[in-house]
Amino acid sequence: MTRDQPRIIAMHSGDNVAIVANDFGLPEGASLPGGIRLRERVPQGHKVSLVDIPKGGEVRRYNVVIGFAALDLPAGSWVNENRLDMPKAPGTTGLPISTNIAAPGPALTGHSFLGYRNANGTVGTRNLLAITTTVQCVSGIVDHAVRRIRAELLPRYPNVGGILSLEHIYGCGVAIDAPEAVIPIRTLRNISQNPNFGGEIMTVSLGCEKLQPDRLFPEFEIPDLVRLQDDSNIGFEAMIRTIMETAEKHLERLNRRTREPCPASDLVVGLQCGGSDAFSGVTANPSLGHASDLLVRAGGTVMFSENTEVRDGIDQLTARAATPEVARALIEQLSWYDAYLERGQVDRAANTTPGNKAGGLSNIVEKAMGSIVKSGTAPISGVVAPGERADQKGLLFAATPASDFICGTLQLAAGATLHVFTTGRGTPYSLEAFPTIKVSTRSELARRWHDLIDIDAGPVATGETSIEEMGQRMFQHMLDVASGTPTWAERHGIHNSLALFNPAPVT
């Protein structure tokens, strides 16, 4: 197969559209496999009708109705967002409950990684000192201290991988007693206890803020709490000194830790996609779904997320729920999110971006079908509300907004120690607190962003690699990165900010 031959990809025998696979799209008149001639130019990733679809007729991809033809679409037509009317979202009642629970494959044994085991049994993939900030007010001081710790102290503690400030814009100037304020508060609480921080909670508070340290951590006494307004902090230099001295105690303990062999079942991986295109659901996400199935079979924990990107497939998820309780929790979370969006006078259709559309995704239904496949085929064994910590293994739905930074932040809170992020258009996104493996949906992106993309799933589109082979490769790469192999983002030292999800008002 040469690069110039017209190539199209259909996802299911029931589909009446396929996407153009060629890097630069296909011109008018191109002859497609099956004998159809293109009636107009179609860009890469965009859909072409395989049969005559009359105005109002169903347009099917992934064997799902992704829309209705807004005009007659004779075979060979370009099918894009302007030519599709979007279906209504499925309701939240009358859904199939636990009707499609896949038999788990045979348990996978013998897979392990080198992790940092914590006193509470969790395992980190990195050994980082994280400084929890109760409020944005302290972040200028903490940033300054972190820079000095990195330069002056960290070189003496070679087993510590890094230091970071858990900075955020929450903590004061917010309606902290509003019902929904529980979300940002528990998010911060649980991020601080992420396994990658080795149980060394170090907290810097201002003193007068709404998010008082004992409100953030009601369950234990915070050791070595630094409070900038304390009388002992006579000025700026004293504050910096106090933070540095406190950090050093934690660094000493963290430095005594070493990696040890841990079974793959100790791994907790958060999956996400961003800057998606029509290949997301063809290459990267199904391969990631296969990798997810492997990790679940190995006894590990995998979470998928992004409320608006599963909303149109709610029936698939409730059917895959391991128990009716899980299905109910799923419906509850997605219904709450429906109401949240409605309060702002929008719905799940607010999700799609200009880049999604340029990449061939006509609407949120099509995007969701491609997003959801990253969850593989395993039964869904639990639901994690936003900001809560996962307390079980297997495949979990962590109910988060799809915003990359917010979803990543909430997966950190849920306890993920490794992040896999698929992208079609390309984003340099990563977080500092867990390694972020970047997967491209297309080889052209992987070639262009050669030092940002960790895995190229593009060969799945050409048939050079199967979904299973690619999924196996991803699974192995997860174990390698969990063991310490740096991601591209880690090598460059780049990362994004945390973004707390705060559905409550600011004041």
Added chain:
Amino acid sequence: MTRDQPRIIAMHSGDNVAIVANDFGLPEGASLPGGIRLRERVPQGHKVSLVDIPKGGEVRRYNVVIGFAALDLPAGSWVNENRLDMPKAPGTTGLPISTNIAAPGPALTGHSFLGYRNANGTVGTRNLLAITTTVQCVSGIVDHAVRRIRAELLPRYPNVGGILSLEHIYGCGVAIDAPEAVIPIRTLRNISQNPNFGGEIMTVSLGCEKLQPDRLFPEFEIPDLVRLQDDSNIGFEAMIRTIMETAEKHLERLNRRTREPCPASDLVVGLQCGGSDAFSGVTANPSLGHASDLLVRAGGTVMFSENTEVRDGIDQLTARAATPEVARALIEQLSWYDAYLERGQVDRAANTTPGNKAGGLSNIVEKAMGSIVKSGTAPISGVVAPGERADQKGLLFAATPASDFICGTLQLAAGATLHVFTTGRGTPYSLEAFPTIKVSTRSELARRWHDLIDIDAGPVATGETSIEEMGQRMFQHMLDVASGTPTWAERHGIHNSLALFNPAPVT
């Protein structure tokens, strides 16, 4: 007067409570001026009843009813938040409209500062290169580039004061077509055009984000737009190189600028308080109000803000509105904010913090009365909606949440080039884009935070300095800092993050 003599401060002859001024409070039995004996220990800044107040009786401070006695409060009682029932907020109808317009004092002439005049007539107090980011996704790359520009390029451009990334967590993963999305978008648009950036708009976009560059800046073609997804950016190093090369063009132009004498009327100052205590309304804020009056008389622009901290004084503000249109705009903004809070099941009472209460402020009514005095006595000549740019001079109400970082961010968008921030409990808050003058309400804080507080308004409490003298000193310090005198925060290189106000949903 020695430090040990009991000292209390009443704000108005109609008040039936006063606050204890002594640094460490006063013990039970202390004999107050006027002959009252304290019935119990009262901490500094906390209120004592001057007469017998029966249960249900009005408690007056600032000649305003700040609450009703929740129990009998015989003269000499400690009056705190647990002993006061809060009044309802004043309604938004039937308010006095433009009934209390103070005659302006004589015009002040001859005051000037050394500023950077821009092509559009505005004047900066600093000469900074700001990089606008359309979306959080790019911020890891931009941060990396900024560090390199600071180290490698900036030393060659000595007239440029610094470089900063206008980082935020907006731009994608948000409901960008929601009605209220206009607020964060125009905020970012207007911050990018703050006079301190010399008209050199430099923008880094990802490519696929919702906040497309031409949506952010619909009114002009963005020069030298950097888009990371562009084909020309072959990998990480190319992205960094592109940003650095683009930045250098802007640095060359900014470096040609020099300070020149500008009248005080070219100054645009944003006022704010945070970490307030009972002295805020006694020392720092009234002095700042006097400074504000001076700047208004000199033809300058002053904005005060913080919706929840003026809400209980809405009648004072509508009475001071220069025109009925201004009064209507005020009512409209505060009513919108009432509805915004109500949507989250809270009201303006959500504002107060543990620190406020520890500092003697019993509730939002009392806090608001002390906050509002920083607006001085001038007529209110305009209202700036959140995220909008001020387009007139005089005293303006910029309608923002009271959150320090959000208020500061919105005042930047409104065009403030200098920030004055009063604090009673102490916060190291400042922003990078304009100098932030920190004023303490108490001398004890100024002594403790000797290298963070720029001005100590404490001597007003002891009578060593008058409000007028302190206001005059603040006015002069504003001109000095506007001319280049660094604030403590600038000397340390510390600053807080921008925080966009986004009342619309995330997705």
